């Protein structure tokens with residue numbers, strides 16, 4: 642019994658580890674890699690074989706019930722510093738969703754490995770909203786700064802691989818971001834000065850693992866009872 646409590650106490654920090662972006666694991670190493678005069682000097686800072694691999698399945702959010710975005714970038718994997726690329730594993734639960742977001746510093750190529758995930762991408766004001774069904778081995782493009790959102794249509798998990806041409810791409814989830822400005826400003830933006838934006842915004846999911854539950858239609862179709870994560 643005591644051992645069980647100890648075991649659960651050990652697991653607790655991992656279960657609750659849903660920070661939107663992990664803190665940089667070794668900022669001092671990032672700084673020294675940026676200052677290295679040559680690749681020779683740079684590699685002298687990365688002498689262990691283990692400096693050169695990243696285990697996506699080691700991340701505390703890897704087994705999140707709702708899914709997760711697990712990103713190998715300069716912050717989580719210092720050897721990527723200054724290399725101008727990062728890779729994210731997108732794990733979506735049945736009906737899981739990546740809420741509307743954009744990457745301020747990277748174009749994003751997403752390839753479906755399993756599942757059937759629909760994405761919508763809006764490149765800028767006035768252009769057509771591009772809809773893609775990401776079935777296995779199909780890739781789509783989310784250009785730098787474009788708004789995009791995706792949902793797994795299937796009643797089983799979906800796996801996708803996401804490449805970004807920055808080692809520090811950044812992500813901005815527009816719904817929680819928008820609700821950080823004053824409510825009267827949001828009301829004006831919505832074109833309705835009397836709408837109750839506090840009430841409208843109270844259930845906007847936090848960034849969490851990067852994934853949230855998708856549409857009610859999907860959840861009903863798949864018999865998923867919990868409405869929210």
Ligand SMILES: *[C@@H]1O[C@H](CO)[C@@H](O)[C@H](O)[C@H]1NC(C)=O
Nearest residue numbers: 757758759774775776794795
């Ligand atoms: C993927 O899901 C969409 C939306 O539900 C559906 O229209 C499409 O037929 C599905 N594609 C495949 C290959 O199952």
